[in-house]
Amino acid sequence: DTAVSQTPKYLVTQMGNDKSIKCEQNLGHDTMYWYKQDSKKFLKIMFSYNNKELIINETVPNRFSPKSPDKAHLNLHINSLELGDSAVYFCASNSNNQPQHFGDGTRLSIL
Amino acid sequence: GESVGLHLPTLSVQEGDNSIINCAYSNSASDYFIWYKQESGKGPQFIIDIRSNMDKRQGQRVTVLLNKTVKHLSLQIAATQPGDSAVYFCAETPPGGYGNKLVFGAGTILRVKS
Numbered sequence: 001d002t003a004v005s006q007t008p009k010y011l012v013t014q015m016g017n018d019k020s021i022k023c024e025q026n027l028g029h030d031t032m033y034w035y036k037q038d039s040k041k042f043l044k045i046m047f048s049y050n051n052k053e054l055i056i057n058e059t060v061p062n063r064f065s066p067k068s069p070d071k072a073h074l075n076l077h078i079n080s081l082e083l084g085d086s087a088v089y090f091c092a093s094n095s096n097n098q099p100q101h102f103g104d105g106t107r108l109s110i111l
Numbered sequence: 112g113e114s115v116g117l118h119l120p121t122l123s124v125q126e127g128d129n130s131i132i133n134c135a136y137s138n139s140a141s142d143y144f145i146w147y148k149q150e151s152g153k154g155p156q157f158i159i160d161i162r163s164n165m166d167k168r169q170g171q172r173v174t175v176l177l178n179k180t181v182k183h184l185s186l187q188i189a190a191t192q193p194g195d196s197a198v199y200f201c202a203e204t205p206p207g208g209y210g211n212k213l214v215f216g217a218g219t220i221l222r223v224k225s
Contacts (some may be wrong), residue, residue: 004154031211041119041198043155043215056212090154097144100213102154 003027004103006091012109013081020077021106023091031055032074033068033092033100043090051108078108086110119198121220130188132219134201137198139182141203145213146175146186147199158186158199196223 004025013019034046039074048056049068062073078085088107091106092100124130136144140162146224147155161168161175161184168175174187184201204211 018191041149041218043200043202045212047216048211064176092154097211099157099160101157104152104154106217 004091004093004101006037006089006103008106009104010107010109012111014111015083016080017081018077018079019081019108020051021089021091021108022030022073024073025028025091025093025101025102026072026091027094027095027101029093031094032068032070032071034074034076034089037088037090037105039087040077049075066068081108081110083110088099119218119220121222121225123222124191126193126225127193128169129163130186130191130195130221130223132186132199132221134184134189134216134219136184136201136203136216137214138203138205139179140206141191141214142202142206143204144175144177144184145202145204146173146184147200148195149191149200151197155200191221191223193223193225195219216221 007022031050032036033048035043038044038098046060047066051071065077068074086109088105090105091103094100145160146158148158149155159170159173159175159178166177172189174183198218200218201216
Protein backbone atom coordinates (compact mmCIF):
# COMPACT_ATOMS: atom_id res chain seq x y z
CA ASP A 1 0.00 0.00 0.00
CA THR A 2 1.23 3.49 -0.81
CA ALA A 3 1.17 5.48 2.38
CA VAL A 4 2.75 7.55 5.08
CA SER A 5 3.43 5.18 7.98
CA GLN A 6 4.46 6.07 11.50
CA THR A 7 5.76 3.92 14.32
CA PRO A 8 4.87 3.40 17.04
CA LYS A 9 1.13 4.09 16.98
CA TYR A 10 1.06 4.49 20.76
CA LEU A 11 3.90 5.51 23.07
CA VAL A 12 3.53 5.67 26.83
CA THR A 13 6.56 6.75 28.79
CA GLN A 14 7.70 8.59 31.88
CA MET A 15 8.67 12.21 32.25
CA GLY A 16 12.37 12.79 31.66
CA ASN A 17 12.81 9.91 29.21
CA ASP A 18 14.11 10.24 25.63
CA LYS A 19 12.06 8.71 22.81
CA SER A 20 11.92 8.59 19.02
CA ILE A 21 9.06 8.40 16.53
CA LYS A 22 9.70 7.15 13.02
CA CYS A 23 8.03 8.07 9.74
CA GLU A 24 8.38 6.56 6.31
CA GLN A 25 6.62 7.41 3.06
CA ASN A 26 6.62 5.33 -0.10
CA LEU A 27 4.87 7.94 -2.22
CA GLY A 28 8.08 9.23 -3.78
CA HIS A 29 7.58 12.66 -2.19
CA ASP A 30 10.48 14.99 -1.57
CA THR A 31 9.08 16.98 1.37
CA MET A 32 8.13 15.62 4.80
CA TYR A 33 6.61 17.27 7.85
CA TRP A 34 5.93 16.79 11.55
CA TYR A 35 2.78 18.22 13.13
CA LYS A 36 1.57 18.20 16.74
CA GLN A 37 -2.15 17.85 17.56
CA ASP A 38 -3.10 18.80 21.10
CA SER A 39 -6.02 17.64 23.24
CA LYS A 40 -8.27 20.28 21.66
CA LYS A 41 -7.51 18.84 18.20
CA PHE A 42 -5.47 21.90 17.22
CA LEU A 43 -2.90 20.95 14.56
CA LYS A 44 0.35 22.88 14.33
CA ILE A 45 3.35 22.37 12.11
CA MET A 46 6.66 21.71 13.83
CA PHE A 47 9.22 20.91 11.13
CA SER A 48 9.56 20.34 7.42
CA TYR A 49 12.36 18.72 5.42
CA ASN A 50 12.85 18.90 1.66
CA ASN A 51 15.31 16.37 0.21
CA LYS A 52 16.86 15.89 3.67
CA GLU A 53 17.26 19.63 4.22
CA LEU A 54 15.41 21.46 7.02
CA ILE A 55 13.16 24.14 5.50
CA ILE A 56 10.59 24.89 8.23
CA ASN A 57 11.45 25.03 11.90
CA GLU A 58 8.67 26.53 13.99
CA THR A 59 9.14 27.68 17.57
CA VAL A 60 9.68 24.25 19.05
CA PRO A 61 11.82 23.49 22.14
CA ASN A 62 15.27 22.26 21.16
CA ARG A 63 14.49 19.02 23.02
CA PHE A 64 12.81 18.09 19.72
CA SER A 65 15.25 17.11 17.00
CA PRO A 66 14.13 15.88 13.59
CA LYS A 67 16.42 13.73 11.48
CA SER A 68 16.02 12.81 7.84
CA PRO A 69 18.39 10.00 6.79
CA ASP A 70 16.91 10.05 3.27
CA LYS A 71 13.98 11.71 1.57
CA ALA A 72 11.64 8.82 2.37
CA HIS A 73 12.22 8.99 6.13
CA LEU A 74 11.78 11.68 8.75
CA ASN A 75 12.24 10.73 12.38
CA LEU A 76 11.54 12.81 15.47
CA HIS A 77 13.65 12.45 18.59
CA ILE A 78 12.46 14.02 21.82
CA ASN A 79 14.76 14.46 24.83
CA SER A 80 13.75 14.92 28.46
CA LEU A 81 10.05 14.41 27.85
CA GLU A 82 7.65 16.72 29.72
CA LEU A 83 3.97 16.39 30.57
CA GLY A 84 3.12 19.05 27.97
CA ASP A 85 4.58 16.88 25.23
CA SER A 86 1.56 14.58 25.50
CA ALA A 87 -0.19 14.87 22.13
CA VAL A 88 -0.72 13.09 18.84
CA TYR A 89 2.18 13.62 16.43
CA PHE A 90 1.47 13.40 12.71
CA CYS A 91 3.89 12.94 9.89
CA ALA A 92 2.96 14.17 6.40
CA SER A 93 4.56 14.34 2.97
CA ASN A 94 4.07 15.94 -0.43
CA SER A 95 5.82 17.06 -3.60
CA ASN A 96 5.47 19.85 -6.12
CA ASN A 97 3.03 21.86 -4.03
CA GLN A 98 0.47 19.07 -4.08
CA PRO A 99 -1.77 18.34 -1.05
CA GLN A 100 0.00 16.87 1.94
CA HIS A 101 -0.67 13.22 2.79
CA PHE A 102 -0.80 12.42 6.51
CA GLY A 103 0.02 9.32 8.49
CA ASP A 104 -2.34 8.00 11.17
CA GLY A 105 -0.42 9.56 14.03
CA THR A 106 1.57 8.55 17.09
CA ARG A 107 -0.24 9.09 20.38
CA LEU A 108 2.36 10.07 22.97
CA SER A 109 1.34 9.91 26.63
CA ILE A 110 3.69 11.12 29.36
CA LEU A 111 3.14 9.75 32.85
CA GLY B 112 -16.31 8.91 21.14
CA GLU B 113 -13.27 11.15 20.79
CA SER B 114 -15.40 14.26 20.32
CA VAL B 115 -16.77 14.06 23.87
CA GLY B 116 -15.39 17.01 25.83
CA LEU B 117 -14.11 18.80 22.73
CA HIS B 118 -15.36 22.38 22.49
CA LEU B 119 -15.32 22.57 18.73
CA PRO B 120 -18.23 23.95 16.71
CA THR B 121 -20.57 21.10 15.87
CA LEU B 122 -22.84 20.71 12.88
CA SER B 123 -25.56 18.07 13.10
CA VAL B 124 -27.34 17.15 9.89
CA GLN B 125 -29.81 14.53 8.79
CA GLU B 126 -28.58 11.87 6.39
CA GLY B 127 -29.30 12.98 2.84
CA ASP B 128 -29.27 16.69 3.63
CA ASN B 129 -26.56 19.06 2.42
CA SER B 130 -23.90 20.28 4.87
CA ILE B 131 -22.05 23.57 4.88
CA ILE B 132 -18.96 23.93 7.05
CA ASN B 133 -17.51 27.40 7.39
CA CYS B 134 -14.02 28.65 8.10
CA ALA B 135 -12.55 32.10 8.64
CA TYR B 136 -8.90 32.30 7.69
CA SER B 137 -6.40 34.75 9.07
CA ASN B 138 -3.96 35.91 6.40
CA SER B 139 -5.39 37.98 3.54
CA ALA B 140 -2.27 37.19 1.47
CA SER B 141 -2.64 33.41 1.76
CA ASP B 142 -2.62 31.87 -1.69
CA TYR B 143 -3.68 28.28 -1.16
CA PHE B 144 -6.47 26.71 0.90
CA ILE B 145 -7.33 23.12 1.66
CA TRP B 146 -9.95 21.07 3.50
CA TYR B 147 -9.15 17.93 5.45
CA LYS B 148 -11.40 15.33 7.08
CA GLN B 149 -10.21 13.58 10.24
CA GLU B 150 -11.94 10.46 11.49
CA SER B 151 -11.43 9.14 15.00
CA GLY B 152 -7.99 7.58 15.41
CA LYS B 153 -6.87 8.53 11.91
CA GLY B 154 -4.79 11.22 10.29
CA PRO B 155 -6.24 14.13 8.29
CA GLN B 156 -7.44 13.03 4.87
CA PHE B 157 -7.38 15.44 1.91
CA ILE B 158 -10.81 16.41 0.58
CA ILE B 159 -10.40 19.37 -1.77
CA ASP B 160 -8.18 22.40 -2.30
CA ILE B 161 -8.41 25.77 -4.01
CA ARG B 162 -5.95 28.44 -5.05
CA SER B 163 -6.53 32.11 -4.45
CA ASN B 164 -7.12 32.87 -8.14
CA MET B 165 -10.38 30.88 -7.98
CA ASP B 166 -13.57 31.37 -5.98
CA LYS B 167 -15.17 27.96 -6.44
CA ARG B 168 -14.03 24.43 -7.06
CA GLN B 169 -16.09 21.25 -7.24
CA GLY B 170 -15.21 17.68 -6.49
CA GLN B 171 -17.28 14.56 -6.07
CA ARG B 172 -20.15 15.57 -3.71
CA VAL B 173 -18.02 18.44 -2.36
CA THR B 174 -17.66 22.10 -3.30
CA VAL B 175 -15.28 24.64 -1.84
CA LEU B 176 -16.11 28.35 -1.98
CA LEU B 177 -13.54 31.07 -1.34
CA ASN B 178 -14.49 34.66 -0.49
CA LYS B 179 -11.28 36.65 -0.26
CA THR B 180 -13.11 39.89 0.55
CA VAL B 181 -14.16 38.60 3.94
CA LYS B 182 -11.45 35.90 4.30
CA HIS B 183 -14.02 33.11 4.35
CA LEU B 184 -13.84 29.55 3.11
CA SER B 185 -16.70 27.04 3.08
CA LEU B 186 -17.05 23.36 2.35
CA GLN B 187 -20.35 22.11 1.00
CA ILE B 188 -21.11 18.39 1.14
CA ALA B 189 -24.06 17.20 -0.93
CA ALA B 190 -26.32 14.36 0.23
CA THR B 191 -24.44 13.90 3.51
CA GLN B 192 -23.86 10.29 4.52
CA PRO B 193 -23.09 8.68 7.91
CA GLY B 194 -19.53 8.07 6.67
CA ASP B 195 -19.06 11.84 6.43
CA SER B 196 -19.16 12.13 10.24
CA ALA B 197 -15.74 13.43 11.28
CA VAL B 198 -13.85 16.57 12.28
CA TYR B 199 -13.24 18.90 9.32
CA PHE B 200 -10.30 21.28 9.16
CA CYS B 201 -9.58 24.13 6.83
CA ALA B 202 -5.97 25.21 6.34
CA GLU B 203 -4.23 28.05 4.54
CA THR B 204 -0.75 28.54 3.18
CA PRO B 205 0.71 31.99 3.83
CA PRO B 206 2.38 33.64 0.83
CA GLY B 207 5.60 32.15 -0.45
CA GLY B 208 4.52 28.72 -1.63
CA TYR B 209 1.62 26.38 -2.17
CA GLY B 210 1.05 23.31 -0.06
CA ASN B 211 4.03 23.69 2.22
CA LYS B 212 3.49 25.51 5.50
CA LEU B 213 -0.13 24.74 6.33
CA VAL B 214 -1.79 26.83 9.06
CA PHE B 215 -4.82 24.94 10.33
CA GLY B 216 -8.11 26.27 11.65
CA ALA B 217 -9.69 24.96 14.82
CA GLY B 218 -11.90 22.28 13.25
CA THR B 219 -15.65 21.60 13.05
CA ILE B 220 -17.33 18.39 14.14
CA LEU B 221 -19.86 17.06 11.62
CA ARG B 222 -22.43 14.60 13.00
CA VAL B 223 -24.73 12.85 10.57
CA LYS B 224 -27.97 11.46 11.97
CA SER B 225 -29.50 8.43 10.27
